[in-house]
Amino acid sequence: MISAVHVTHSGSATEPRHDWQRAQAQALYDLPFSDLIFQAQSVHRGHFDPNHVETASLLSIKTGGCPEDCGYCSQSAKYDTDVSATKLMDRDTVVATAQRAKAAGASRFCMAAAWRNPKDKDLDRVCEMVSAVKELGLETCATLGMLTGEQARRLQDAGLDFYNHNVDTSPEFYSRIISTRTMQDRIETLAHARHAGLKVCCGGIVGMGEQVEDRLGMLMLLANLPRHPESVPINLWNEVKGVPVNDTAERPDPIALVRMIAVARIMMPKSVVRLSAGRQYMTDELQALCFVAGANSIFIGDVLLTTKNPQTDRDALLLDRLGIRSALDGVKSEVSQPGQAAL
Ligand code: SAM
Numbered sequence: 215m216i217s218a219v220h221v222t223h224s225g226s227a228t229e230p231r232h233d234w235q236r237a238q239a240q241a242l243y244d245l246p247f248s249d250l251i252f253q254a255q256s257v258h259r260g261h262f263d264p265n266h267v268e269t270a271s272l273l274s275i276k277t278g279g280c281p282e283d284c285g286y287c288s289q290s291a292k293y294d295t296d297v298s299a300t301k302l303m304d305r306d307t308v309v310a311t312a313q314r315a316k317a318a319g320a321s322r323f324c325m326a327a328a329w330r331n332p333k334d335k336d337l338d339r340v341c342e343m344v345s346a347v348k349e350l351g352l353e354t355c356a357t358l359g360m361l362t363g364e365q366a367r368r369l370q371d372a373g374l375d376f377y378n379h380n381v382d383t384s385p386e387f388y389s390r391i392i393s394t395r396t397m398q399d400r401i402e403t404l405a406h407a408r409h410a411g412l413k414v415c416c417g418g419i420v421g422m423g424e425q426v427e428d429r430l431g432m433l434m435l436l437a438n439l440p441r442h443p444e445s446v447p448i449n450l451w452n453e454v455k456g457v458p459v460n461d462t463a464e465r466p467d468p469i470a471l472v473r474m475i476a477v478a479r480i481m482m483p484k485s486v487v488r489l490s491a492g493r494q495y496m497t498d499e500l501q502a503l504c505f506v507a508g509a510n511s512i513f514i515g516d517v518l519l520t521t522k523n524p525q526t527d528r529d530a531l532l533l534d535r536l537g538i539r540s541a542l543d544g545v546k547s548e549v550s551q552p553g554q555a556a557l
Pocket residue numbers: 286287288326327328329330357358359360379380382417418419449450451452453454491492519521
């Protein structure tokens with residue numbers, strides 16, 4: 215068995231590893247499926263309640279018109295997509311949406327803006343939103359593009375818990391997808407967030423035409439950071455008309471997705487792994503396997519930023535059927551009771 219943690223002389227697990235080698239990641243990935251899932255479940259149970267998932271809610275506080283050229287994104291101004299640009303939302307609208315998200319079963323609220331980086335006057339407004347959402351008793355997350363150290367500190371002072379900034383893919387595949395910001399730019403923003411005392415949410419996308427080696431390369435990059443991101447979102451590319459990724463996209467074999475989640479769980483044992491975008495394409499059975507492999511967070515709500523997500527009622531029913539607890543428990547559901555789901 216490849217050990218996910220360094221072990222002390224007394225035999226108890228200590229800190230996660232940060233020295234993963236490519237051959238080790240590949241060896242995990244290539245294990246017989248049952249062995250891989252057993253190892254991932256064992257690691258998962260060492261650090262988390264296996265019957266609980268986190269529920270996060272997303273709001274696009276500033277949509278579209280983005281100067282970056284991320285080849286998967288509906289919000290880039292470089293591509294002809296169905297998304298129209300909006301201005302930054304006002305604080306009261308954001309707070310009212312966060313209140314509804316909490317009532318609908320979210321425990322974290324993530325505010326996303328289609329910027330290369332925030333201007334300082336926009337950051338003033340985002341800081342006000344963060345403080346107001348935090349006061350509602352929600353965990354706060356923001357994703358606003360690249361940050362300076364000072365901007366990260368200001369967000370932390372305002373009450374921000376997490377900063378989401380994804381590496382998106384492997385260092386090798388990266389230049390096929392984005393040219394306007396480098397992987398190094400991203401690593402620097404992550405370091406600014408860390409040094410400001412923010413928790414880091416960082417992951418990427420699968421299904422853009424990358425190879426398994428790229429998916430493992432991305433996990434190695436994350437797992438070999440000086441500290442593992444507290445949250446690791448794994449997004450399955452949500453189809454967007456008019457963007458370059460349309461020409462290369464290939465939805466992964468579902469078993470390959472489960473293997474990747476299991477490897478993420480083993481390599482980053484203490485990180486929350488979020489089954490992020492793309493659940494709209496997944497069967498209940500595939501999602502169940504992903505939870506067994508160690509995924510323990512989802513986005514709830516019918517839309518993500520500009521694309522679809524499963525209906526919350528369906529999510530509540532699925533979690534109930536699996537005996538998984540979440541902040542959705544107790545939220546009134548209008549769909550059938552567990553056991554009545556059609557085959
Ligand atoms: N503009 C900011 C930035 O990119 O840093 C924040 C928002 S951006 C939409 C956040 C992340 O969402 C991206 O880094 C990418 O990983 C993910 N994402 C964007 N479009 C997606 C899509 N169509 N399918 C899956 N994930 C997507």
